[in-house]
Amino acid sequence: MMRFKPIADIYWPNLLTLTHFCLAYLFYNTGVHACGGVTHIEISYRALSGYHDTYGPLSYDTIVRENQDALEAGSVFPDSFYSNFCFDGKFHDVSEDTHWTPFINASINYIIKNYPKPWDQKTLKLVAFIMGIMSHQVADVSWHALGIDQGFLVAMAGTNYHGDFPSAHSDGDLGGDVLNLFQLNLNYSDIIGEWYVPVGDVLNIYQDYYGKEAINKTVVVTCTKLMYLVKIAERVLVKKYFPITAKKSPFIVNELYRYFLGGITDMAAWTQRIWKHLTYALEFGSKDCNMDHNPLFFRCNHTKLTSPSRMKRTFRNNIVYNSAKTIGLSMNDVVVDLHSRGMHLKPASSLKKKLQMFADETLENKENLYTKTPQASGVEYPTAVFTIGIEYAGLGWAYAVADLNKDGNEDVVIGCPGYMDPASQQQTGTAFILFGTDNGLNTSITDITKAADIQIQGPLDSFSSNSCFGSSVAIFDMDQDGKLDIAIGAPSFGSSNLTYNGKVFVYAPVDSKSYSLKAFMDCPDVYCTLGTTLRSEDINSDNYSDLLISSPFAPGGGVQRGMVTAVLSDRKYAGKMDLHLTMSTTILHGTQNYSWFGYSLAIKKISDRNETYIAIGEPNLRKCARTNCSFDPNDVQAIGQVHINSVSGSNIIPGPLILGQQQFQMLGGQLDIGRPFDQATDVIAVASTGQDVKGSVSGVPLDLEQAGSLYLYNLSDPQQPITIFNGDRKFARFGATVKFTDTNRDGVDDLIIGAPLRTDDITEELTGAQQGRVYVWLGGPSFPRGDATSKCGPFYSIEPCPGFKASRELGFKEDLARFGSQFAVLRFRKKTQLLVTAEHSSLKARLAGAIGVFEL
Numbered sequence: 001m002m003r004f005k006p007i008a009d010i011y012w013p014n015l016l017t018l019t020h021f022c023l024a025y026l027f028y029n030t031g032v033h034a035c036g037g038v039t040h041i042e043i044s045y046r047a048l049s050g051y052h053d054t055y056g057p058l059s060y061d062t063i064v065r066e067n068q069d070a071l072e073a074g075s076v077f078p079d080s081f082y083s084n085f086c087f088d089g090k091f092h093d094v095s096e097d098t099h100w101t102p103f104i105n106a107s108i109n110y111i112i113k114n115y116p117k118p119w120d121q122k123t124l125k126l127v128a129f130i131m132g133i134m135s136h137q138v139a140d141v142s143w144h145a146l147g148i149d150q151g152f153l154v155a156m157a158g159t160n161y162h163g164d165f166p167s168a169h170s171d172g173d174l175g176g177d178v179l180n181l182f183q184l185n186l187n188y189s190d191i192i193g194e195w196y197v198p199v200g201d202v203l204n205i206y207q208d209y210y211g212k213e214a215i216n217k218t219v220v221v222t223c224t225k226l227m228y229l230v231k232i233a234e235r236v237l238v239k240k241y242f243p244i245t246a247k248k249s250p251f252i253v254n255e256l257y258r259y260f261l262g263g264i265t266d267m268a269a270w271t272q273r274i275w276k277h278l279t280y281a282l283e284f285g286s287k288d289c290n291m292d293h294n295p296l297f298f299r300c301n302h303t304k305l306t307s308p309s310r311m312k313r314t315f316r317n318n319i320v321y322n323s324a325k326t327i328g329l330s331m332n333d334v335v336v337d338l339h340s341r342g343m344h345l346k347p348a349s350s351l352k353k354k355l356q357m358f359a360d361e362t363l364e365n366k367e368n369l370y371t372k373t374p375q376a377s378g379v380e381y382p383t384a385v386f387t388i389g390i391e392y393a394g395l396g397w398a399y400a401v402a403d404l405n406k407d408g409n410e411d412v413v414i415g416c417p418g419y420m421d422p423a424s425q426q427q428t429g430t431a432f433i434l435f436g437t438d439n440g441l442n443t444s445i446t447d448i449t450k451a452a453d454i455q456i457q458g459p460l461d462s463f464s465s466n467s468c469f470g471s472s473v474a475i476f477d478m479d480q481d482g483k484l485d486i487a488i489g490a491p492s493f494g495s496s497n498l499t500y501n502g503k504v505f506v507y508a509p510v511d512s513k514s515y516s517l518k519a520f521m522d523c524p525d526v527y528c529t530l531g532t533t534l535r536s537e538d539i540n541s542d543n544y545s546d547l548l549i550s551s552p553f554a555p556g557g558g559v560q561r562g563m564v565t566a567v568l569s570d571r572k573y574a575g576k577m578d579l580h581l582t583m584s585t586t587i588l589h590g591t592q593n594y595s596w597f598g599y600s601l602a603i604k605k606i607s608d609r610n611e612t613y614i615a616i617g618e619p620n621l622r623k624c625a626r627t628n629c630s631f632d633p634n635d636v637q638a639i640g641q642v643h644i645n646s647v648s649g650s651n652i653i654p655g656p657l658i659l660g661q662q663q664f665q666m667l668g669g670q671l672d673i674g675r676p677f678d679q680a681t682d683v684i685a686v687a688s689t690g691q692d693v694k695g696s697v698s699g700v701p702l703d704l705e706q707a708g709s710l711y712l713y714n715l716s717d718p719q720q721p722i723t724i725f726n727g728d729r730k731f732a733r734f735g736a737t738v739k740f741t742d743t744n745r746d747g748v749d750d751l752i753i754g755a756p757l758r759t760d761d762i763t764e765e766l767t768g769a770q771q772g773r774v775y776v777w778l779g780g781p782s783f784p785r786g787d788a789t790s791k792c793g794p795f796y797s798i799e800p801c802p803g804f805k806a807s808r809e810l811g812f813k814e815d816l817a818r819f820g821s822q823f824a825v826l827r828f829r830k831k832t833q834l835l836v837t838a839e840h841s842s843l844k845a846r847l848a849g850a851i852g853v854f855e856l
Contacts, residue, residue, distance in 0.1 A: 036177030037076040037231050038238075039264070041189055044075040044135040046268035049391040049846075050420045050427060053279050058117065060127070060279045067128035069344070073195035074132020076227050078140075081215070086223040094206070094215050099137050101298050104130070105291045106209040108281045110201070122341045126198045127282065134278050135271040137295040142262035142270060143176075144169070147294045148498060150527055150553075152255075152262030155560065158594035159620045159638060160249045160664070163631030171245065174238070175252050180264075181239035182769055183256075185816060185842065191235045192351065197224050198342040221336060221343065228345045229329045236355065242769075246731045247705055250638065250664050250690045253731065253757070260468075260492055260500055260529055260553060265392065265418070269427065269466040273496070274298055296498070329354065379773075379803070379811040382836070382852030384443035386451060387844035394418035394470070395448060395849030396837030399824035400536070402475040404484055405512060409436035409828040412835065413486055414448070414851070415470035421460060428458035429469030431488050438829040443853055447844075456507055456515050458490060467493040467503070474534035476545035478518065479573035483509050485518060487547050487567075489531025493522070502530030504549060504567075508577075519579035521549075521567065528563070529553045537603040539612055540650050544569040548614070550598030554589075561590035562597030564616055568650070588616065588645075588652065592629055595621040595641075604673035606682060612647040613655075613715060615684055617668030621660070640667030642686050644718065656718050658686055664706060666690040669733075673715060674740020674749035676779035682715040683722065685751065687735030693726045697762065698797045707800075708734030710753055725753060725777075726789045726800040732758035732773075734802070741825045743832055743856040748779035753802070754820030756839070762798060772819030774836055775806035776856075810836065812852055817841045819852065832856040 045068075053060040064071050078098040081091035097103055107130045115123045145151025157168035180186065199220050206215055246253045257264045280300040281289050289300035333351035337344040388395045398415035405411060412434050419430040432452035434441050445451040458469030472489035479485070486507045493503035501523050508518035523530035532551050539546040547567040554563035565587045573579060590597025600617030621641040625634035639660030646653045660667030669689035675681060691709035695702045707727035714722060727734025737754030744750065756772040777783060784805070792801035803809040812819035817838035824835045834854040841850035 036173055036234070037079070037227065038177040038180050038186070038234055040075040040136050040139060041072050041231075042180050042184070042186070043139045043264060043267045043271060044071055044132055045188055046264065046392065047135060047271035047275065049268075050425045051272050051275065052425045053276055055279070055283050058119075058283075060131075060275070063124050064128045064131055067125045067196070069194045070125040070128040070196040070198070071132040071135075072189060072193070073197050073224070073228075073345075074129035075136050076132075076231065077129070077197065077224065078133055078136045080223045080227050081219070083223075083226070085226060087219060091215055091219060091223075097209070098133065099140060100293055101137070101291050101295045102293065103205070103209060104134060104137070104278065104295065104298070105286055107133075107205050108278070108286055110205045110208055111282060112285060114204075122198070125196050125342065126201050129196070129198050129202075131275055131278065134274060134295065138270050138274050139267040141294060141296045142267050143172075145262070148261070148296065150261055150560070152259055155255070155259065155262075155594065156249060156251045158560065158631075159251045159596075162633050162635055162637065164633075168249070171248055172252060174241075175245040175249060176256060176264075177234055178238050178241050178245045179252060179256050181235065182242040183816060183840070184847075186235070188846075191232055192347040192355070195224070195228055195345040196342060197345065199224075199338070200341040221338075222331075225331055225334045225336065225345060228334055229331075232347075232351070232355070233329060243705070243730065250666060250706060254733075260495075261498075261527070266466075266492070266495070269495070270296065379809050380854065381811055381813055382854055384446060384853040385843065386443075386446050386448045386851040386853070387841070388416065388419075388448050388848050388850075389844045390418070390420050390848055391845045392418045393420070393845070393848045394839065396822055396835070396839065396851040397471055397849070398473045398489075398534075399822060399835065400473040400475045400486070400534075401824050401826055402484055403436075404433070404475070404509070405435055407435075409438060410826040411435045412441075412824055412826055413473045413475065414452075414835075415473045415488070416448075416849075417468040417470040417490075418848075419457070419470065421457065424460055426460060427466050428460060428464065429467060429471075429490065430455055430457045431470050431473055431486070433486075436826055436828050440828050440831050440833045440855075441826065441853065448851070454513060454515065456486065456488065458488075458505075463496055464490070464493060466495050467491075469493075469505070472531055472534040474536040474547055476536040476547045476569060478506055478508070478547070478567070478569050479575075480544045480569050480571045481574050484545075485509075486515060487534050487536070489534050489549075491529040491532040491551070493531075499526045500553075501525065501528050502532070502551060504531040504534070504547075506547075506579075506581075516577065518577050519573065519581050521581040523551070523554070525555050527553055527555065527560075533598065533601055535601045535603050537612065538605050539566060539603070539614070539647055540568055541605070541610060541612060541647075542569075548601060548603055550601050550616070552596035552599040554598075556589035556597065558590075559593040561593060561595055562599065562618065563590075564588040564598045564601070564614075588643075590618055590621075592618075592621055592624075597643075600668055600671045600687075602671035602673050602684065604682075613673060613682075614645045614647060614652065615671045615673060616643045616645070617641075617671050617686075618643065619666040619669045619689070621668075636661075636663050638664045638666050638690065640665055640669065640688065642668040642671065642684075644684065644715065658711075658713065658718050660688060662688075662690075662692060664690040665692075670735055670738045672738045672740045674751070674779075676712070676740060676749045676751050676777070676783045677722075678781075679747055683712050683740075684715045684718065685738045685740065686711045686713060687738055689733045689736050691726075693728075693800060695726075695728065696799045704728065704730050704800075706731045706733075708732055708736070708755065710735040710738060723783075723785050723788050725775075725802060726787075727755050727758065728789070728798055728800045728802055729755070729758045729762060734758070737774075737820055737823055739823060739825065742779070743776065743825060743834070744778065745827075745832070746780060748783075750779045750807075751777045751783075752823060752825070752834070753777075754823060754836070755802075756818040756821040758820075768815040770816050770818050770840070771814065772812060772817055772821070772838065773803065774810040774820040774823065775802050776808040776810070776834075777805075778807040810834075810852075810854055812836070812838050812841075812850075814838065814841055814843060814850075817850070825856070
């Protein structure tokens with residue numbers, strides 16, 4: 001029997017002094033090589049949404065929902081033995097082995113051998129715990145790109161870390177936890193909620209796995225107690241390090257939830273998929289299963305998907321354990337309730353007192369630091385809000401506007417890529433169509449599933465599941481029959497076999513209340529993600545709208561260089577259905593790996609000159625130090641570039657380039673073309689969503705890192721900007737959404753700018769985060785030139801002041817909502833309305849999204 005001396009208690013009485021010093025030091029000078037505990041808990045919790053898995057009287061979804069103390073503990077457990085704080089890291093290899101399918105196989109065999117059904121409560125908790133471990137395994141593979149290409153941290157390295165994976169790895173693992181704590185409401189997981197760990201069963205599984213005693217009860221109990229303390233410490237402390245994470249990696253801020261391979265949405269979807277293979281094996285044994293070493297390729301009763309060669313993690317170190325030390329937590333702060341097969345971990349009264357003391361001291365320091373930012377008095381709020389009662393639905397992810405039913409009022413197609421089919425509980429994605437009336441949209445019913453006049457749902461099959469159908473929408477006349485067709489992008493189509501080719505579906509009207517599939521287009525390239533962005537316009541000047549498609553993650557001859565292609569309308573498609581379209585021979589590509597050519601698109605036909613312009617954003621373009629543009633530490637990363645092209649017939653003619661200068665400027669993050677000054681001057685709006693801005697508070701200079709800026713250039717001669725608009729908060733992503741449109745029907749375009757990550761509180765310490773804001777500048781003779789958001793006057797303490805300078809400032813009364821993430825303008829006979837998405841709104845269901853309706 002192995003015996004180890006218990007770890008000494010960890011305790012510092014002075015909480016705040018060491019908190020700031022130690023965490024800041026650790027953040028900058030150490031690395032942690034595991035997708036963080038908070039992130040793992042978030043993934044397994046999301047995977048519960050819509051998860052239904054029943055065998056006769058046994059419901060596995062009920063097991064995990066009713067035993068979340070075990071699920072949560074299991075979601076973190078595989079990392080328990082990595083740290084040097086756990087017996088000097090002697091059991092590092094045990095943690096490593098717990099990350100791979102053979103451990104799951106040993107667990108399945110152990111449960112089948114020792115616990116015949118019906119299962120008692122302790123066995124149900126054991127099953128939930130193993131499902132938590134499975135979630136952890138699956139997430140780590142996608143996050144770290146273990147045995148797959150282009151996982152989250154690989155892309156993070158390619159865009160923000162000069163291609164240096166270890167550096168991205170170090171920052172990304174803790175960074176995920178930081179962002180989740182700053183950007184999400186995590187109330188589903190109590191900071192001091194109990195954990196259940198089936199210690200006896202786990203020790204038996206390790207015994208079966210190794211054929212000997214490789215670890216003992218003291219180690220398991222002690223090191224899981226440490227992980228429990230770490231979870232509490234992270235929940236209390238780590239949120240405040242958002243500015244450090246955001247400054248070092250715009251990628252993780254922008255893509256943590258949405259990145260196609262290893263973003264949190266994708267990892268939760270894969271957890272659900274693999275859970276169903278795990279439960280099959282628990283029911284029928286593993287004889288019909290491919291127990292591939294890599295858990296992402298674990299399949300039962302299913303076509304085998306073979307993984308590449310085995311990969312192993314690098315060593316993980318101790319940053320999260322130091323978090324526990326910095327707030328004075330000790331092993332005595334955890335009560336361990338041991339029984340024959342497991343243990344409950346719960347907070348001692350001393351822990352509750354320390355957390356209250358820390359909260360009180362933190363509040364006092366905040367109050368001494370700043371006074372609360374005054375709220376702008378002129379902010380307008382929506383007259384109505386469309387919502388949906390489906391978690392993670394993504395309502396309002398994309399819009400397309402046209403008069404579909406030819407009644408003289410514009411209608412809107414609304415993308416909802418996370419929509420879950422109520423009957424099958426499959427995430428199909430959908431698009432809702434709302435018809436306009438003379439008096440605008442009907443807002444008497446605000447549940448979008450009931451308010452919609454038509455719903456086009458994504459395909460119902462396992463291959464189409466989690467395809468993100470509805471991520472993009474566009475309206476064009478594909479067959480030139482005078483009836484408008486609807487294109488809908490599904491960029492993650494093929495995710496179930498890890499190809500992520502993407503697909504675009506085109507639907508034609510059957511009658512006034514229904515649409516039918518007319519055509520589809522796919523892409524042969526792995527990770528093409530076709531359909532990420534769709535736009536429509538008359539490209540070839542034949543008076544019929546065409547379809548423009550961009551895929552910024554497409555290979556493009558390299559890795560994530562990006563691609564733009566088109567589908568030109570043609571009478572040859574008339575009367576035909578179920579067409580399989582091929583991509584146009586005219587395909588534009590980026591020229592640099594991870595530059596994301598096609599991330600933004602703007603297309604405009606200048607009717608009075610019979611000219612068409614296509615502007616394409618490439619926001620992650622680097623300024624290369626080497627002539628061959630391979631990665632180099634001296635590269636200036638993500639400066640961004642915009643390509644302005646004109647169209648002659650079916651030929652695209654390259655035109656001027658606009659190039660960024662500052663690292664992480666991300667010039668070209670969003671684009672639009674319009675005429676805000678008069679009816680003759682064509683202007684292109686170019687967003688630099690990561691632009692640093694010089695500001696001030698009450699005259700004291702303040703650097704607003706990655707606040708975001710918007711530049712207006714003359715379309716035909718974009719040498720110097722005509723006007724510059726700046727954001728007024730750090731990391732606000734000012735300019736992430738941009739639109740020119742004539743809202744007041746005076747013949748001149750107005751400008752709408754969104755800042756969806758804007759935080760009202762300029763200190764980012766006192767109240768809330770990422771409420772978001774939208775600004776409207778009316779076009780015409782008084783439209784600003786030069787610096788449009790400075791010279792705020794003596795009565796406005798913060799500069800820049802876009803809210804003060806704008807004609808209108810729009811807000812949304814919900815914390816963390818990311819209001820302004822998309823918008824659309826609809827014109828009706830008697831009014832004009834603006835729809836604004838709050839993509840993280842939880843008004844009706846967690847992170848379901850919401851759409852604010854404004855009168856213009």
